Amino acid sequence: MKKSYPKVLFLAALCCALVYIGMYVPGCKKAPERAEFKNLSTVAGLQKHSLEFTKRVEKVSDKIYVAIGFGLANSIMIEGDDGVIIVDTLESMESAQAVYREFKKITKKPVAAIIYTHFHPDHVFGAGVFADHRQIPVYAHNSTSALIDKVVSVIRPIITKRSMRMFGCFLPDDAIVNAGIGMRLNIDKNSHVGVVRPNHTFADTLSDTVAGIRFTLVHAPGETPDQIFVWLPDEKTILSGDNIYKTFPNLYTIRGTSFRDVKKWVASLDKMRAYHPDFLVPSHTEPIRGADRIYRTLTDYRDAIEYVHDQTVRGMNMGMTPDELVGYVKLPERLAASPYLKEYYGTMAWSVRSVFDGYLGWFDGNPTNLFPLSPKDTAQHMADLAGGADVLEKKAEEADRKGDFQWVLNLTDQLLALDPKNSRARKLRIRALTALGEKSANPNARHYYLTRAAELGQGLVIGELGHPTPEMVHSLPLNRFFDSMAVNLDPEKSADVDMKVGFIFPDTGEKYTIAVRHGVCEITPDLVSKPDITVTVESVIWKEMLAKLRRPLVTIATEFDISGGKVAFLKFMAMFDPVYDKPATS
Numbered sequence: 001m002k003k004s005y006p007k008v009l010f011l012a013a014l015c016c017a018l019v020y021i022g023m024y025v026p027g028c029k030k031a032p033e034r035a036e037f038k039n040l041s042t043v044a045g046l047q048k049h050s051l052e053f054t055k056r057v058e059k060v061s062d063k064i065y066v067a068i069g070f071g072l073a074n075s076i077m078i079e080g081d082d083g084v085i086i087v088d089t090l091e092s093m094e095s096a097q098a099v100y101r102e103f104k105k106i107t108k109k110p111v112a113a114i115i116y117t118h119f120h121p122d123h124v125f126g127a128g129v130f131a132d133h134r135q136i137p138v139y140a141h142n143s144t145s146a147l148i149d150k151v152v153s154v155i156r157p158i159i160t161k162r163s164m165r166m167f168g169c170f171l172p173d174d175a176i177v178n179a180g181i182g183m184r185l186n187i188d189k190n191s192h193v194g195v196v197r198p199n200h201t202f203a204d205t206l207s208d209t210v211a212g213i214r215f216t217l218v219h220a221p222g223e224t225p226d227q228i229f230v231w232l233p234d235e236k237t238i239l240s241g242d243n244i245y246k247t248f249p250n251l252y253t254i255r256g257t258s259f260r261d262v263k264k265w266v267a268s269l270d271k272m273r274a275y276h277p278d279f280l281v282p283s284h285t286e287p288i289r290g291a292d293r294i295y296r297t298l299t300d301y302r303d304a305i306e307y308v309h310d311q312t313v314r315g316m317n318m319g320m321t322p323d324e325l326v327g328y329v330k331l332p333e334r335l336a337a338s339p340y341l342k343e344y345y346g347t348m349a350w351s352v353r354s355v356f357d358g359y360l361g362w363f364d365g366n367p368t369n370l371f372p373l374s375p376k377d378t379a380q381h382m383a384d385l386a387g388g389a390d391v392l393e394k395k396a397e398e399a400d401r402k403g404d405f406q407w408v409l410n411l412t413d414q415l416l417a418l419d420p421k422n423s424r425a426r427k428l429r430i431r432a433l434t435a436l437g438e439k440s441a442n443p444n445a446r447h448y449y450l451t452r453a454a455e456l457g458q459g460l461v462i463g464e465l466g467h468p469t470p471e472m473v474h475s476l477p478l479n480r481f482f483d484s485m486a487v488n489l490d491p492e493k494s495a496d497v498d499m500k501v502g503f504i505f506p507d508t509g510e511k512y513t514i515a516v517r518h519g520v521c522e523i524t525p526d527l528v529s530k531p532d533i534t535v536t537v538e539s540v541i542w543k544e545m546l547a548k549l550r551r552p553l554v555t556i557a558t559e560f561d562i563s564g565g566k567v568a569f570l571k572f573m574a575m576f577d578p579v580y581d582k583p584a585t586s
Helices: 007-017 044-053 093-106 127-131 144-152 156-167 262-275 291-317 322-328 348-360 375-386 389-402 405-418 423-439 443-458 470-475 478-487 539-546 552-559 566-573
Strands: 056-059 064-068 075-079 084-087 111-115 138-141 200-202 205-210 213-219 228-232 237-241 279-282 498-505 510-517 520-524 533-536 561-563
Touching: 056 093, 064 093, 064 279, 075 093, 093 127, 111 127, 138 144, 144 156, 144 478, 156 443, 200 205, 228 262, 237 262, 262 291, 262 348, 279 291, 291 322, 291 348, 322 348, 375 389, 375 405, 389 405, 389 423, 405 423, 423 443, 470 539, 478 510, 478 520, 478 539, 498 539, 498 566, 533 566, 539 552, 552 566
Parallel strands: 084 111, 111 138, 138 200, 237 279, 498 533
Antiparallel strands: 056 064, 064 075, 075 084, 205 213, 213 228, 228 237, 498 510, 510 520, 533 561
């Protein structure tokens, strides 16, 4: 006889469906199809920079081809005797398929191996196309898998949101000139992503031969801690990954990142210089030819990074704050003139702040900032000082008329902290964000300003883009799903809860316990004694449900063996209900 569950089961199931564990794809409400960005000015230098990304497959040497302009990054093919090696695989299966079709026009030889230069999605998410469900060698640094897992699980919501703003993924075409290191990030709500796990990893160096191609992989931390470069001795070629491209390096990225150790970055560039390659193929922007030119370019690049580091530290030791350092550290004219150091991706200002933070952390040394006022209290004092919120608003209007848009942002910060529904302040802020975006020659800043304007003024809500393949979901380790649960526990819903739920996964032999104690989540990689609820389910089913590849209600009803009650389990899961957005006031 079919059981009938109370209404709360269905409500709780819906909450369960909203849980973000690892690969959750939240909804996205888009702005009108064409956002209203009128009179967009073209920044001449940035427009010229777009020539770097003309879509094509460029022959570098007899055996090396690089696909440029098919995605944010390049994909590189090395042709061997009876197969090819693919280095970096773009940001989606669709972009990878377009490249693979072009590579097949050059040779019908099968893909014999894949190499990831690092973990960033635009280098790994199209790998499933090249692997084509086959077991082939996939080379990477031994930390790459864990870094992929971190991005697609614990911090995925905020990294995704900030990345979508930075790359302008929800902006209309006429708002984008290029993305600095590529034309644009080619991923949307219909895209599919499929990373293949590295199965040939190393710590420092690895030399091997595949399809007659000799290569050495060298760990070269810089833009990422797992960064590597590929040395091809027979071609005298380096495939440099993301440690150099034709724009100022992203020593810090505004989408958010752990500290990028710039001294290690310099050392990695020095390693490349020591090989004296005849060809250098970055994973973004065009190849560089000629040993002398490559050596000079690498030298200028490492000198610029070294200068930023040394002069920032010098200023820090003089007692300068980050705001003061931004005005103090400027590249020498010789370096500033290099076409490889134009600020089309990273900037000096962001880099200086990152170096300061890497050494000294968030505290800038000013005691005012030890326990600062809340944004709302600060805003109230500002309003009182100005003579009231109305006067503050008039000052913002005056700044708007003068074109002092950065000051408009500062003042509207205060006005919207006092009243998030202040329509006049919102309009002023939208105008300022749009104006700053239009005139910015740095694509990251440009896109961030314009996207925030659309969020504030047009109801744009940033959601996830790209659907994970089942293979990708299955490859994620179980511990990452449970790590995500811990950071998604609602403290209010769980304030009065003290219970344990055990999980048994027969297909892998793994066991986990989640203990919720009054707002705190403890994950134990084992089954503790006397849990309140015990759940037995295949790990692939658990992963697929949380990735929204399965319907939660049906899956729990038919695939889960639950001791302690399905309704109680659904109520438990409903506590893991993250809030993905806050009012767009900044």
